[in-house]
Amino acid sequence: MTGIVKTFPGVRALDGVDLTVRAGEVHCLLGQNGAGKSTLIKVLAGAHQPDEGEILWQGGRTTLSTPVAALRMGVATMYQELDLIPGLSVADNIFLGHERASWGFTKDRQARKQATELLNRLGHPEIPPEREVGDLSAAGQQLVSMARALAHDAKLIVMDEPTAALAADEVTNLFRVVADLTAAGVAVVYISHRLEEIREIGHRVTVIKDGRTMARDLAADTPTSELVALMSGKRVETVYPNREESTVDISKEVLKVERLGRDDEFADVNFTVHAGEILGIAGLVGAGRSEILETIFGARKANHGTVTVNGKKLRNGDVRSAVDAGVGLAPEERKSQALLMDMSVAQNVTLASMRSYSSFGFTDRAKELRDSRTKLEDLDLRPADPRRNVSTLSGGNQQKAVVARWLVHGCRVLLLDEPTRGVDVGARAELYRLIRELAADGVALVLVSSEMPEVLGLADRVLVLRDGRVIHEAPADELTEADVLDMVMEGSAA
């Protein structure tokens, strides 16, 4: 692909990108959020039509006018947003668009059989092909997505952040499959924000920034600082900021969770968080971490146990009561659980504190704008224009807007669920700094993340969760990544 240009209304998402992929290699695509990676691969998949540029396939010029054209040619794509139909079965999803059928009549038995074979190849024979995809966990869905890409017998498979929803052991599994594929001469384009993954399986790296190719065909072992510099245009030295001695009295117990449990999800969870403390929760995907946070917050009803904030017991299953007590939640799915995409940043920021921005039910829009602008500047959210539509912000900045919502509300307990999911390196560092600053200001934080280094690097104390139960609790500096991995995997592998 050379000189690819793609403009969306108001954005030049791709501004002349070049990408060359060879057979049998894993070609990694790096770039910050919004750099244009997903857009580029959508052009490659025929989902978007480029405005300029040309695509050469095995030496010949081609145009990919539809996804079918790309699939026929041999390009299969696993999109960043899960591209599955929740209501259809695993087998139906795998063969969607190229159903096993004759004369329009589906051959379901054959489809199921072939689906099982594909899942076998991925090391997951236990996923039943007739199961509805909506019932699978995120990781299971990712596997179906992968099986679908394999089902096409493609010569080039594009994977857009396939590991974002995967736990460590799943990632290893995925890498094994990728290695098999490349050994068979299939080319893979691999997108991830996790540099360590790229080092592990990548052969060559192309970095894009602001819709332009910054560097092409770098070796996979290019030093981190160099890659980050290329991606962001600046150098990011230390990723996790140092723990500063905070001035707040961290002996004050703010959040106390006692014997909290929900049927089939988690049981007997006890912990306390002090003012100015960051509590990390580590565990595999599906261990029930999000559920615990949402239950504390009242978004789910607990079957037993209590949550106490500043000595006051929260009403079970009542978000309002948690919010009033000063608890905030930055949920796992930013787009679907936190943001109002049609609204301005200011309106998003004040959503939880409408009461303080209104008198007799009438909104005080001047105050709303003023306060949110201040907060945006505090958080270094760019651009700090509260009137802008929140959908125009990049992922990292959207996350800051969610945090701003709770700060404006004056919250004392902040629950962060995967705050850096899908956020690029530069923005990550800023979020880390922000989290530390909040702690320094005396906010009690609970941090859930699938990235072990993040939990260990940021948190003061860490809970390790397995199958909905706390199996270990220790100060972060007493744990290593290997320890934690050991603990979370033990038993579940059996």
Next chain:
Amino acid sequence: MPERPAPRAKQGLGVDLRLASLFGVLVLLILIGWITSPDNFLTGSNLDTILRLAAPSGVVAVGMTFVIISGGIDLSVGSVVGLASVWMTTLATQSYGPFVMVVTGLLVGLGAGLVNGLLIAYGRMVPFIATLAMYISARGLAEYLSNKQTQVVRDQDFLAFFRGEFLGVPTLVWILVIVVAAGWVLLNRTTFGRRTFAVGGNPEATRLAGINVKRHIAFVYGFAGLLAGITAVMLAARTTAGSSTNGMFYELDAIAAVVIGGTALTGGRGTMVGTLIGVLIFTLITNIFVQNNLPTEVQNIAKGAIIVIAVLLQFRTNKARANT
């Protein structure tokens, strides 16, 4: 491994439970009918009446099932029934004989449906609005064509065939059976059906899987229009006339039946059997009320209540199922 012991009941079982509860409602209604009018309810001729009444609405509901599963809605079917019935019974059309009547009637339905589909798929109009416009226009066009007169069917072959019986079962009921069976096969055993589910479940993902979503949507509405055309033929046979008032409120009845039958208005899920039971439930309610000489207003109050109860009940069943 991410897979655990199934946290939800299996899909198959779930559908069965839901359908079973629906079926329970049906049986209950039959019992009520039987108890309240023991002499007349369970007779062959009453069964005939019920099924012949259910037939046209049933055919419309089959098309509506596809439309709703595909994530859309079609408010225009009733009006299209009126338009097609007027078209096929004008003096001009009738002069060409029964074959042309039926074929052009179906084509008018198909055409109106395709217009809906094109507006929605390629004009990117919301289904509700595109079909609302068709709802208004098609009825107006039907009035215009018929000059607001009821047009009597003079063709005896047409009447003999469609008003007749075959193996003791009325032709209209045969048509219903065939359409429902064909609809079931189309929905569950063909790529067309599979893709209808896919389009309704996640249109963008379906597009990315290489399916021409727009064309498929246009086809789905065309199919619903075609079935409206079949309904027009059935009504013309049943009433021996074509009129611009034919098919009034069929869209609401069909939507209600489809939803009662367990098809989600959000698209992506639904069953043909559920729709059939939904249609039968509504027809039975009417029949029971007539059998017992109850006035319409009471019937309407009850109908609304039954919709609410049936849906709430299904929700319970779902919840129970989810909690198992």
Next chain:
Amino acid sequence: MPERPAPRAKQGLGVDLRLASLFGVLVLLILIGWITSPDNFLTGSNLDTILRLAAPSGVVAVGMTFVIISGGIDLSVGSVVGLASVWMTTLATQSYGPFVMVVTGLLVGLGAGLVNGLLIAYGRMVPFIATLAMYISARGLAEYLSNKQTQVVRDQDFLAFFRGEFLGVPTLVWILVIVVAAGWVLLNRTTFGRRTFAVGGNPEATRLAGINVKRHIAFVYGFAGLLAGITAVMLAARTTAGSSTNGMFYELDAIAAVVIGGTALTGGRGTMVGTLIGVLIFTLITNIFVQNNLPTEVQNIAKGAIIVIAVLLQFRTNKARANT
């Protein structure tokens, strides 16, 4: 950082462009009316007529705007208008005098709306189905209450007030103006309005921001019901009677007007001014047709076409705007 100069046109400007195109349609219609009947169209009394006809549908449409922005739909408003109008004009109610008539009429509307809201919010029914059930039941109840008779309003004070004028403008038009203005303020300047947008835009996010989404939804439907009650009062005044047939098809007219006005059926977006223009467009169309003595069927064919054109045009405007 990945941020560039604002990728989308500002929200405010976008709305203006869209409204401007709608306003253009309105002006065009006025021109057509003026050209086709130069003597009668632009007279004060015709303006009065248009506005008085627009008034009840306008009030219903204001409620519908809230419902649709909140992500729902209300098919029952027309029936609720009928029910409330019957309730307030029964002999029994009338015997308590105009004050009780109006207040209980509003309460009936509010109550029916709240029932919708409770079924949707707490019974988790799909709005389409819950309000479809109410649509059927409320009309039935109205027929039951009125014994299907038109109930003439005998109370002279009621008639004198609501059929009267104030500062040369009919009371009904005042009510419309006040309701639209209050609706605008409620939507754009209060927490209630903000929450309505939020609930429609992303209910889960709104819930997680500590807002009681269910209660809010119940209120929104209650509000729409209350406005249906006001409409019933207006219709009782305009027609000097209450009847179970009052308000028929108001739901479709209101939905069409709201959507033409630029409110998205998916919720989360919408404007009150657009709704008002939408209502005026439809009233104008009818008036122009009558002025030119055109029959209803042509009117209907054209109405459907106008909906399609207006929506496609808006889509163009949006695209053009998005491409700037």
Next chain:
Amino acid sequence: TSNEPPAAQANGGANVAAGQGDNAKAGKMVTIGFSAPAADHGWIAAITKNAKAQAEKFKADVTLKATEGTNDASQQIAQVETLINQKVDVLVILPMDGKQLTSVGQSAMDKGIPVINLDRIFDTPLAYRTWIGGDNYRMGVNAGAYIAAEMKKKGISNPVIGEIAGIDSLPLTQDRSRGFKDALAKAGFAVGPRQAAEFTVETGEKATANLLQAAPKLDALWNHDDDQGIGVMAAISAANRKEFIMVGGAGSRNMIDKIKADSDVIKATVLYSPSMSSSAIALARLLGQAKGMGDLAEHEIPALITTYSAVVTKENAAQYADVAFDS
């Protein structure tokens, strides 16, 4: 007709016929099946009410199975079929659309159940034993003739005459309009602005409000239906128009009272009385008991009975108070 005002009061305003002579005595039990369209407006509601009241009057020897209410031809067919299945002795059918219900009427007759076709006529006499109904054409003629005479009386040579019709897709509306046009044409006049309403007050008001705007000056206005007439009058009073005379249709109590009071634009109404349904039940009873009509020489009841659309004016209003119906 043989209506008695006191009986009318006793039956909550419904008109009932008393049997006369031998026919008054209870005879053999007759089960009458009754089917009518949805009673969504006053006239049809009165039809159903009258039928029930009449059956109640004859309760000694009449059982009424009244199915009522649908505007869907295919559903009404099913209703009639149900009544046939229930083996009623006589059927009284007011079809939603005569042509569309013809086949089911015929199949009843074929099965030996005599059908009294009420008002909207079937397509073939084979589908009914007796038809009783109003004369829509003459209703229009009488309205037109009355208006023409009034215009002549006032010396208006070129009058603007408006018409508010009922549901345009019903044959009865078309017949009424045709009669109206013909009668006016005979006097050298023509129909001016015409709008169709839908037999409801609201549509009557809406159509009239718009029509009055289209016609800044009117000399006469005929409204097909007194039920929608309430709305028509409301629109007229809202527009503050008094320059013309109005004639109604059907004959509701409301309008007849107004005519008597002579304080409004309405000066007359042309009858189309729902009392015909009382008569239909009375006929059905006689048919079921194989009796003839009292004063006629015939052994059987006649095959066609057309009620007369009298013009009710201030002068004769008192006389018609008993057939007036509550719209």
